[in-house]
Amino acid sequence: MRDDDLSFVELVHRDLQSVRWAESSELRARARRRSRQRVMAAAVAVLVLSGVSVTLVNRPGGAGMVTANGGRAGASSSGVPAEALLSKSDLPVPVDVEIGESGARESVRVDPLLDACARDHGLSVTPVVSRYSRSRSLVRHLEIDGRLNNVQSVLTQDLYRVNADEADRILADLDRSVSSCPWWRQPTQLDDQSGATAIEYGWQVVARDFAGDRALLLRRVTSPNNSPVVSTRGEEPAAVLFVVRVGDLVAVGGTPNAGVVRPVIDEPQLTDDQLRELARTVAGRMCADADRRC
Template structure:
């Protein structure tokens, strides 16, 4: 769903419930949508693969005009290549009883952290410009219920989006995080919503905060999204006594950037551990390598 289709009522209703992870059927539908975009850009991919190398001339060297410039050993050429499936998390990394991975490749995808974060910024008249990748690959590791017939009964254990970006933009996402999150540290979202057969005016408070850095890879950050208790603005009475907390880990290794999310049963400590495992797997495909 596009954010411009997201009505306020739908947003508040979602906040009043526990975060629901996408089911396998939804993931497959998302894969089909991304595949169509990838097919349209297939010709561009061939050109990028053949012309993506950047060469660096050695400094201070004197060479004849007819001789090629030597490559600096301390600054290896960057090669634009797709993201291999081997660089993604694998089912063994979570050790579930019964699990299967789903993954899909993409081209020119934006590195989006949170759809609701973009809604928060838009509500304040702010434009959100996400960094754009060259290549990407996503994986969802799903635990299937033993003996289950309906595949939609599976539980998503973890999701990972892995992006390859130009070297000069690899760390830009981390540098820009304070400005990205700052306006949404205490965002009060209010408006009409359905509640027990009637329409009321409700309010919830969202908070996005950076809670940890540099725990995995070359750079890493843990972003926590908290949704407070909803309350009826007409009476002041709380509508729900639950507080929703979700987290994302963003990890960089070389020119690869990964966005990781644990399932609803995962803790922030587990997410940090998973980010370290993801960083090790990213090493095999990163430029430069580990």
């Protein structure tokens, strides 16, 4: 082997050592999320005009199963109480369809964009892996030009059961990421392919400890015009979500563009005060099934 060939091999070896390889749990989580998105999209397309509830149940080693019913699934199959999640009757705005899913070994995700910003600022982001999880999205029919051919997500929610010694880390890591990411600029391609621009995101904790053992109300604002984040009010709807912990249960919920579900139309329907009240409702229900009673 020639000296220049050896140098090339050494360079490749050195570069490979610096590559971050995804953990097996992360790869499984990505596959589950992609499967979830496909099944949920199909469920909405088929059932959006029927007004029924949809439940997606993950089974180990198998694909998701779609069932439609008018009642709630019990907590025994997933280790997370379905009754703790908000339903149509809990919301102060109209909801037509409920879409739900249960699973296990899911990473606790609050805002993927915030995770990306934290990594970009040099922070180590290692999501807590839940023991069990359950999700529910509440959507409504949206009439455009006299036709019910679109849906709008009103509220998305995830409920996780985690190891008790890791529950506090979820909110501590969230605080740390927000402190490092008052604003973040991300390059993006324009829809018409005419060029590239940058979108600015900013995060603020707007309320604390209003429910459960610990709670946060997190706001993410978006600016598409390279303008400072502080001046983006009214330009793009803000994503607002709550994170509530009761014992070994952690709930994440909020307005649609918070990153949990991608609806056709992203326009939040709930105010900050309404989200805080909904979080208190969830926390009260979590008390009955957490590892300690409230």
